[in-house]
Structure formats: structure tokens, C-alpha cells
Amino acid sequence: MTKFASIAALVATLMAPGAASAAEKVNLVLNWVPTADHSPYYYAKAQGWYEQVGIDLTIETGKGSGVSAQRVGAGTSEIGISDLATSLLARGKGANLVAVMAVYANSPQGFYWLKSSGITGPKDFPGKKIGNPPGDASRVMWPAFAKQVGIDPASVSFVNVSPQAKMPSLKSKAIDITSDFYNEHDLKVREFGGDLGFLAWRNVGINPYGNSIIVNGDFLQKNRDLVKAFTQVSQKAFAACVQDVGPCLKALMATVSGLDEANQRDQWNRIKELMRDPTTTTVALGAFNPERVKSDHEMVKSYFGLEQSFDAASIYTNDFLDQSVKMPVQ
Numbered sequence: 001m002t003k004f005a006s007i008a009a010l011v012a013t014l015m016a017p018g019a020a021s022a023a024e025k026v027n028l029v030l031n032w033v034p035t036a037d038h039s040p041y042y043y044a045k046a047q048g049w050y051e052q053v054g055i056d057l058t059i060e061t062g063k064g065s066g067v068s069a070q071r072v073g074a075g076t077s078e079i080g081i082s083d084l085a086t087s088l089l090a091r092g093k094g095a096n097l098v099a100v101m102a103v104y105a106n107s108p109q110g111f112y113w114l115k116s117s118g119i120t121g122p123k124d125f126p127g128k129k130i131g132n133p134p135g136d137a138s139r140v141m142w143p144a145f146a147k148q149v150g151i152d153p154a155s156v157s158f159v160n161v162s163p164q165a166k167m168p169s170l171k172s173k174a175i176d177i178t179s180d181f182y183n184e185h186d187l188k189v190r191e192f193g194g195d196l197g198f199l200a201w202r203n204v205g206i207n208p209y210g211n212s213i214i215v216n217g218d219f220l221q222k223n224r225d226l227v228k229a230f231t232q233v234s235q236k237a238f239a240a241c242v243q244d245v246g247p248c249l250k251a252l253m254a255t256v257s258g259l260d261e262a263n264q265r266d267q268w269n270r271i272k273e274l275m276r277d278p279t280t281t282t283v284a285l286g287a288f289n290p291e292r293v294k295s296d297h298e299m300v301k302s303y304f305g306l307e308q309s310f311d312a313a314s315i316y317t318n319d320f321l322d323q324s325v326k327m328p329v330q
């Protein structure tokens with residue numbers, strides 16, 4: 001029996017008598033356009049897992065972590081995907097949200113440039129144009145990165161670029177630098193080869209939690225059983241995709257057009273690196289480490305300030321996770 005052979009049985013437990021008999025309509029707003037990191041939600045939906053625990057799930061394409069945090073915080077979406085640091089910043093502005101599962105235990109943020117432009121690293125960023133969408137988490141967190149590497153946050157200019165236009169804009173030299181998730185690293189290596197410059201934020205000491213499942217606070221308080229069911233179904237879907245991503249990508253690509261399967265498989269291999277840390281391998285897949293959350297809270301507070309103060313422990317909970325489901329060490 002494989003490590004995750006009992007996933008179906010665990011999901012069946014959630015579907016036992018006592019689950020909601022009438023499906024509750026729930027909107028999940030993503031952080032960006034759907035790709036491999038979102039495939040577990042599509043897989044679980046295709047398998048009927050959400051429906052069987054009383055959830056009529058709609059998955060909505062996102063426009064950035066900042067936007068999804070605002071949507072969930074305001075209650076216009078019950079559940080969303082957002083970078084945790086961005087969620088902390090939104091919480092400080094009054095957004096009513098709680099993180100219930102860490103998808104990326106490591107920050108996926110990175111900067112890309114072409115070596116032929118003369119850029120060798122962050123010290124060469126001043127005076128350059130960085131292209132990314134207005135709601136991009138890296139733009140929100142840029143002041144923290146700039147201070148960490150010792151440059152003036154105001155020394156660069158930002159250009160609004162859609163997610164799909166990042167690579168073409170870099171290639172055409174319409175921008176000098178772009179930010180992107182580590183997920184698509186292989187695609188850029190194939191496109192630019194040895195001319196590609198790259199720096200992961202986690203390699204310069206900025207490693208806040210990345211994408212996390214966030215829930216509107218009022219919705220959570222009124223629907224704790226439903227939130228637990230959603231969280232555990234999603235957790236088990238991620239575990240199933242770690243075991244074999246093929247069916248997950250099939251479910252994703254059946255709904256989302258224009259995706260290349262080979263590229264999505266490359267992405268998923270990078271995503272597994274981002275999901276893995278000592279907490280997700282020993283406590284539970286998707287679990288937050290209290291000290292790391294506290295550190296992320298202090299970082300956001302230090303660099304941005306919080307319009308409304310709050311206890312770091314109130315931004316997240318591990319209570320809805322199934323601790324029998326863990327991330328493999330390798």
C-alpha cells in the first residue's frame with residue numbers, strides 16, 4: 001500500500017453522515033490564472049469530493065494575491081488563495097480573513113532578467129523597469145525586498161504587465177526585470193538559456209509563507225464544519241497530486257484551455273519543492289509553523305506598518321488540517 005493509498009478512505013470519512021445534505025454554494029477565488037499549483041482543486045472537484053461534503057464549489061480566476069485577499073476579507077468570496085504576507089497586510093487594513101492551509105511553505109517569489117542587459121543582481125536594479133501586474137504580491141512586498149538588498153525602494157519604476165505578457169515583455173526589452181513564481185522557472189530556462197538571470201527571494205533571507213488558503217472570518221465562524229471539510233478535501237487532493245500528478249493535470253486541462261502538459265509537469269515538480277519544509281513533513285501537509293508566522297507578521301509590521309494591530313496567532317489556524325496527511329520528505 002502506498003503512502004497515500006488511504007486518501008479515498010479519508011475523504012470518505014468527511015462524507016459520513018452529518019455532512020451537509022444540501023450543497024452550500026462557495027466561491028474560491030484564485031490568486032492568478034489556473035496552473036499546476038491549482039490542479040488539486042480541479043481534481044477534487046472533478047472527483048466530486050467537494051460536492052460529496054456539501055460544497056457546491058465555483059473556482060474563479062484571480063487577479064493577484066492583493067485582490068483575492070481583499071475579496072475574501074470583504075466577504076465577496078468565501079474562500080481564496082493569497083500570499084500570506086499580502087494577507088497579513090490586508091488584515092492590517094481591516095480585511096476579515098484567516099489562513100487555514102499553507103500551500104507554499106517557502107516563498108515562490110523571484111526576479112528574472114537577461115544577463116545581456118548588464119544586470120548582474122539587485123545592486124543593478126536602480127533605474128530599471130520591473131514589469132508585473134498591479135496586484136502582484138512581489139510588487140506589494142517590493143519595499144521589503146529593496147531594503148533587504150540595500151537599495152532605495154523608489155529607485156525602480158513599475159510597468160503594468162499581465163501574467164501572460166511577462167516573458168514577451170522581457171524578451172522585447174519593454175521591461176528590464178520581471179517577477180514571477182518559481183513554478184515556471186523551467187519555461188524561462190528553455191526560452192532564454194544561459195542569458196537568464198534569476199534570484200529567489202528566499203536566497204536573500206526573505207522567505208515568508210507563499211500561497212495559502214484563506215477564508216472570510218465571518219464565514220468561518222458560521223460554517224466551521226464546512227470550512228474543515230473544504231480544507232481537508234483540499235489537503236487530501238494535494239496529497240493525491242503529490243503521489244501522481246497526472247490525473248490532477250488532466251482535470252485542470254479539461255477545464256482550463258491553453259496549457260501545455262509538459263510545462264505543467266515541470267511546474268508541479270517545482271511546486272513540490274515549495275510545499276516541503278520541516279513542518280509540512282512532520283506535523284501535516286499544509287501546516288503553519290507558529291514561529292514562522294510570527295516572523296512574517298513582524299516583517300510586515302516593520303516594513304509597512306499595520307493600520308490595525310492584531311496578534312499574529314489570529315491570522316492562521318491549523319485546526320482544520322488532518323495531521324495524518326503529511327508531505328513526503330522527498
